[in-house]
Amino acid sequence: AIPSLHEVYKDYFLIGAAVNPTTLNTQQQLIKKHFNSITAENEMKFERLHPKENEYTFEKADEMMAFAKENGIQVRGHTLVWHNQTSDWIFKNEDGSTVNRERLLERMKSHINTVMERYKGQIYSWDVVNEAVSDSGSNIFRDSKWLEIIGEDFLDKAFEYAHEADPNATLFYNDYNESNPEKRDKIYTLTKGLVERGVPIHGVGLQAHWKLQSPTYDNIRQAIEKYASLGLQIQVTEMDVSFFEEGDKRTDLLTPPDDLLAVQAERYQMFFEIFREYKEHITSVTYWGGADDYTWLSNFPVRGRKNWPLVFDENHNPKKSFWNIVEFN
Ligand code: XIL
Secondary structure, rough: OOOOOHHOOOOOOEEHHHHHOOOOHHHHHHHHEEEEEEEEEEOOHHHHHEEEEOOOOOHHHHHHHHHHOOOEEEEEEEEEOOOOOOOOOEEEEEOOOOOHHHHHHHHHHHHHHHHHHHHHOOOEEEEEEEEEEOOOOOOOOOOOEEEEEEEEHHHHHHHHHHHHHHHOOOOEEEOOOOHHHHHHHHHHHHHHHHHHHOOOEEEEEEEEEEEOOOOOOOHHHHHHHHHOOOOOEEEEEEEEEEEEOOOOOOOOOOOOOOOHHHHHHHHHHHHHHHHHHHHOEEEEEOOOOOOOOOOOOOOOOOOOOOOOOOEOOOOOOEEEEEHHHHHOO
């Protein structure tokens, strides 16, 4: 028999999947059996929820919340303040000029309030700020309208507003390349500042968009230890294990080669061994999808290739990667 993934991990952490309105149907059985947490892949992002200043569109997000409630599944919120998938109106005055700091803060607060109050008590953790740190160079911050208009304290404000809106939700800073030593140190510096200033941040989200080749296990361990040393929780928020490096276009591969599936399974085994080792710090592990029939990494043919980054295959059957993470002790 195939064990339920979240039952296997009940003494460790929640097991989550990102879902969208399509997979909520096509992967429904799989989700109910294996996951006790879900995240909206896109439906709680700013542009989806708040396309115009006085117009909120909550239908899709509400449907997901209702599904979660009916099935006793918890929900992780993603995301409130981000440079992507954010409607441009928030940065503009009626005449098209750029808003000032005060006005942007007001709008940020109002968005955070409205969204978090609607789902108050039903979302255990929120990605309050997503991807604010730069990938290269010496700057800590990535360029963004939030930074440009508000300044470096836009994170402080976002976390303060979020904490006011739902004092029981745990609040996360979430980012990718989180295990890369240079970026890790910047994320650490940023979140350390927040903690030292008494800003209500409770955790660091490791997106964990990992690959067959990278990151190293050592770098993952060090990232977890470094963030946890601030007294913050860790959640793995968007895990997938891609077959390919950036820009690697294997348009010839229509099914996953066995040798690469074997490498992926080894990687998954070790990743989860590490997660179990740090179970005092890690409170939830979410995959960025349910099964290989749908993944954002397989934007075929737009990106020119397929990808098989999850632990269930295109027919929702367990892969070697699945067996490697459920068979331990
Ligand atoms: C991705 C979604 O999966 C895609 O459907 C969408 O087109 C773009 O965004 N980091 C994040 C997620 O925080 O929100 C992103 O999700 C993947 C990278």
